[in-house]
Amino acid sequence: MLTTSPVLVGRDEELALVEAGLRAARQGAGSAVFLLGDAGIGKSRLASECAFRAVASGLAVLRGRSSATGAAMPFRPIAEALLSLFRVGGPPQDPELAPYRSALGGLVPEWRGATPPDGSTSLVETAEAVLRLLAAVSREPSSRQEQGCLLVIEDLHDADAETLSVIEYLVDNLAGLPVFLLVTLRPGAGPGDDLVRAAGRRRSAVLAELRPLTPDQVRLVAESCLGAGAGQLPQPVTDKLVQDSEGNPFVVEELLSGMVAANVLRGGADGWRVNGDLTIDVPATVVHSVAQRVGRLSPVGRELLHSAAVLGRRFALPVLKLVTGLDDRSLLVHLRAGIDAQLISPSGPVADWYEFRHALTTEALLADLLPGERAAIAARAADAVEQAYPGLPGDWCQQVAVLRLAAGDTRGAALLFAQAGQAALRDGAVTSAVSLLEHAHTLMAEAGPSEDAGSVLERLIYTLVETGRLDRALRLAETLPLTGPGALDDARAAALHTRLAWGAVSALRHEEAAARVALVRGLLGRFDSSSITPALDVVEANLVLTGIGEPGGLLGGSAGGSPGDSQGGGAGAGVGVGAGREAGGDRTSQAELLARRAADDAERAGLPEVACQALQFLALLERRHGFDRADACLERLLALATEHGLTTWRLDALLRLGANEFMRNGTSEQLARAHRAAVELGAIVLGHTAEATMASQAVFRGEYATARALTDRCAGATARLRHVDNHQYVLLTRAALAAHQGRRREMEQELAEFYRWDGNRSLKMPLVFGHCRAMCSLLEEDRVQALVELDNARAWEDENPTVFYFNGRYGLGPLLQVLTRRTTEAEHELVLADPGTGLLWNRQFERLAYAVHQGRAGRGEAAMRAVAQAREASAPFLMARHLGLRLVAEAALADGWGDPVPWLRTAEEYFHGAGVPAVASACRDLLRRAGATVPQRRSGSDRVPPELRRQGLTAREYEVLLLLGPRLGNQEIAGRLYISPRTVEKHVASLLTKTGQAHRAALCDYAARFGSVDSDPSGAG
Known part of the structure; x- marks a missing residue:
């Protein structure tokens, strides 16, 4: 099983640097590069790649490595590098090396004399001898022409002092020699680091510090190791590798190897699949490295590090003091020992915070503890944190949850994870909130039935609905116990199912919403329902509007879904409801009455979220009275959401205000800002809503490439999430995109998919007639059919609430x-x-x-x-x-x-360039009817500047005009264009008429604005 990536990922800049060094060496210009980076970051891999390229290009390669084991042997990496080349062919026999053989005797065995030389060789002499040897190696043996050589020294941080002196000498004296020196080392205090930093300051060498791989690069490494194609690695595996490796490619490979060896990642004919728990043992290589350094510490120092590891990757010194019981002096002494061992380091600018240098260092330390030891330390640590930080503000709640879980207190940990999830939701981190609450729910299930388990599940369902994960919420709702521990009382059950009904309305799943409403109705009367009925009003008002409920027979409702409506309605809930449309008008009036009642009752009852739902719906209904009134509702919604910290509702208001802004003045700046905020906060559904709305607006603006990119980006996600409202709107936007370019077949394909998603039952049907098919018919010059489509839209709206404003009415x-x-x-x-x-x-x-x-x-x-x-x-x-x-x-x-003539010229030019031939041809026919000259659209006409095309100039007339710039005569122009002088005269007369110039001199001045052609006439057009 290949567990090493066959390709080098994420090191393009460094590869370019070493390639430049090799190229310079081949040209006789020596240089040095130091590659700095933590263990496993890829230094050796880069050195190997450099050596491979050097051999491929004909350079001699010498390679040696320092060693941290055993006593330091002088010049070890230098000697190893020389032997790596000389082992087979022997050392070079260049006579120029004769004076230096004695100095090199300790490095090259063949040059050791029977009797050692008198006195000792100085380091400078040895360094110069190495330099001369490298110069000799770099010459072609037969022609003595320079071909260059590469010297690679790895792990300089473990090198002996003598080797460091030689390297320093080489760095300062390589100029003018065909030698490229590549050195690798880990950064940190020490003589090796001092040497390379000083060389960098002197500009004798280039320092390149290797950075961790990005998440995308980690994925590429893993796919390369497994031989998987792009996108074939399961996302949980990628996430695990990114989280645990922190961009270290060696650790990525080790973790991946562990997953495969443990059979939790299994390959097959259909690709790679997760086959169990991805949590595997820390790679043995990492454990061994950490164990070596920890073993050199005192027992108290080891205990301190173990306690810190239980606290987590990052830990606070005051808490560690409480856990260990050490006094200040002892704590700092042992902390310093951990820093010197390169296990921990200060964490950022905040005082008294430290962190382990690598995530796997923490796990390696934990692996060294017995389960009982770890649990005891975790319990002490949890108590210490709660004592030091009452109420567990910020991230402390989640950290203590982890500690309680490590201590074996599963139920306590679950409650803390749930508390952290609720805090994350209040802060707008919706994705994190769901993750924390899901974890809390799983832990509660492990702990067994309890009242707390029901509360955690209830909170999770609410959060799932808020974040658009309706299917998961509905499934979990079915698992709520009806009796016994964890069962909800009637009031809480009614509130929860009302919330689920609202979620179903937002996703246009009206039958599901009606079913939840029926369930809630069965519970009313058993408790004081004043806190429930406003929310139920909002749901049922939406059912009335869509025809599911009967006016007057339900309590009220809301049109949920997306706020965008660049077309007068938006992705489902961009509803602009018209008045006086018989059945539709009656339903609209009833829905407005119920929603207004819900808004008032909710504010009085202190239910800000329900008030936001009602105000959202009222904002849509108020459009029929004017957009000032609609925006007033949205501003009130925004104020309420901001006051009560309702992040999702605040974003919703901003998106709807942005949609209204476009409808008023055609600009999208506010919507774009709201979209960025939704993406940053992880508001999935609202993010897709904004993208769909921006795509629709791009269609209106004629920015078709932008519209296509936006719909391509969100179509798959809206389909996978089964958010019918958004997905229907995306499909209609794609249909409109085709329609506005006169592409009927493509339009009908998108509309067929729209129908497959129950589009014919949605309030978006007028878009099909007025926004798509009528526009496409006009671009086909079929005005009769366009009117038929507009009549169809009007007829539909006469029987239903008018929910879109841009459908032709x-x-x-x-x-x-x-x-x-x-x-x-x-x-x-x-x-x-x-x-x-x-x-x-x-x-x-x-x-x-x-x-x-x-x-x-x-x-x-x-x-x-x-x-x-x-x-x-x-x-x-x-x-x-x-x-x-x-x-x-x-x-x-x-x-x-x-x-009309310039209007037609402008339109003809646009539609000809846009590839809409029917309209372009109609414009030309009307120009002929007006007696105006008509663009011939011969070869080369597209090169005529737009200003001149609008004046009716043909490609040939443009050629003549360009030659008038340098004031050529008719005879000369005729010769250049291979036409008769009489034809030139006719073209000049036509140009005077079309451009409106008074005489030939003025025409020549005018022509000079567009340049001139003074060569072959084939380039004139």
């Missing part, structure tokens, strides 16, 4: 209706009365519709003012801006107003 629909003479100016005034008409996306089309009414009535100036207003509103919406110009230009041509 307030913008695109009125424009198409006036173009087809299906509406009057008086009827248009009714459209203006609805707040939805003022939203920027709708306003651009509504203003164009108004312009058509005005132009048709002969009020040209009013029509042009409306067009200017439309173009201002359309600034954020790239595709829609040009589509509007194409549509209004046709009416302007027919009714004789405005400036």
Whole structure:
């Protein structure tokens, strides 16, 4: 089994450094590099890679290593390096080395004389002899041409003083020699470290300190060791390796080897799978290293380190004093011994905090304790921490939980983990909160039935719902005992199932929500339900709105889900509910009544979270009265959430305010900030909501690559999480992405997937008609079908609550209706009365519709003012801006107003470049009808600058214009372009007309702005 990575990972910078040294040596320029790093960080691996590359490029390689075992032998690594090369072929016979053989006799056995030389050889002489020997080795034996050599010395921290002197001499005198010196060592106090630091300061050598691998690099190392493909390593294995190795590749390999040897990581035909508990024994190599250093300490020093290890990787000196009972002086003496042994070190800038230098050092020390010893120390330590830090603030709660567990107090540990989980949730660390509470629940199950077990499970279910893990919450709810220890009373059970119902509503699982509501109804009357009914009101109001409940027959509800609504509704709950729509209007009014009652009752009862739910829903309903009122609800929600520390609700409010901001003015800055906050806090569902909403907004802005990237990023996650609301919205956004580019087949594929996710039962159906299919039909120049789709959207909204504002009713629909003479100016005034008409996306089309009414009535100036207003509103919406110009230009041509030709040129240029041929062709047809020149779109036309394309210049005319810049005559231009002078004259006349220049001289000046072509005419276009 391969447990060593065959590839070097994460050392690109260091490899570039050594490669530069090898290259310089081949060119006769000597240099030195010191690789510093902790044990196992990869120094030897880099040295081996360097040696391999040196051999491959023809350099001679000498390699030696210092040793920490036994007595230090003078020059050991130097002698080993020389012998590594000379063992087979013998030492070089270069005559220039003759004077130095005596000095080298102690290093090269073949050069030792029968009689030792008189006197002793100085270190400088020996160092110079080594330098001359390296120079000789670097020369090709036959041609005596320099080929270079590499000297590698490893573990310089264990080197003898003589070797250090030679290395120092070499470093200072390599310049001009074809020798590359590579030295490895561990950092820390000592003569070796002093030497390399001094060399670095003198700039005689380069110091490269190896950093720990990143999590991604750890994964790559593990995959390489196992021969696994990218992404095939189970994520729990990666997490374990990242956590325990702290980026040390040697430890990664050791841990991985232990997992495979213990058969907890098993490979097969279908890849690698976890087969048991990933917690394995500390690698023996690490244990041995730590044991050696600990064994050199006094018994009291060893006891202190064992106590510190039980406290954890990082420990506070006051607590350690309480655990050990040592006085200040003794404590510091033994602490210093641990520091000198390189086992512990000060921890950051905070006084009295220390830490073990490596996580596995802690585990190695713990492995040296008997279970009873460890439990006794853990119990003393837990008592000491609780005494020193009453209430266990900050991280102390979790640390004491670990100690209680080590002491054998499983139930006490579980309660502390649950307490830490609740604190994490209050701080907004939702992922950590779930993890801590899950751990507490598991420990409680091991401890056996108790009242505490029910409370921990109850808290876990609440937290799972809050963090979007509804399926897990529902499964755990079924395990709650109905009687006996841990059973909830009626009030707590009703509150919990009401919360689950809210979670189901948020995920658009309305049948599940209705089932939970029915369960709660069965409990009402057995207790004072004043604290329950506001929350139930919010849930049931949502059921009324969606048609699950009957108006007046339920207590109330909320539209949960995502706040985003760049399309007037958002990912499910971006609901902008319209008024006066028969059945839909009745349900909307009833839902609003119930939600308002819930908000008021919740605030009076001191239920801030329920008040937030109700205010969220009211904000959606208030849109039909205007976005100022909607934002007022959201601001109140934000204030409540901030006041009571409800992080998720605060993010929800920010996301919804960001969605409203886009609908008002087309900007997304606030939404982007809210998204970053959601990601940082681990709010999974809200993070996906924000991404889906940002993707939808990117579609509106015509930023299709951004929209695709965002939907690709969150589509898989929303599907896996089974968050139907978000996933439906992602699928619709992808359908709109295709529709807004005129790609019908792709649009229909995405819509088919949307239907597979029960999309035809959602309030998003108007998006299918008005936002996707109608827009796609317009880009196919099928105006009749576009109107059919808009009528379908309107018919659906007449029977259901109107939940989206960008489906044509307030913008695109009125424009198409006036173009087809299906509406009057008086009827248009009714459209203006609805707040939805003022939203920027709708306003651009509504203003164009108004312009058509005005132009048709002969009020040209009013029509042009409306067009200017439309173009201002359309600034954020790239595709829609040009589509509007194409549509209004046709009416302007027919009714004789405005400036349709430049509008059509601009639109034609955009749709030609965007690959929407039907609209581009329609623009050209209208230009012909207007008697304007039409772009030929011949080869080379794309090189014509946009400004000139808008003026109607062809590719050939652009070529002529460029040659006018240097003021060439017609004859000369004709010769360059291989056309007749008469043709040039015609092109010049056309250019004067199209550019509006008064005469040829002015045209030449104008041409100079665009450069010139003074070579082959093939480059002119």
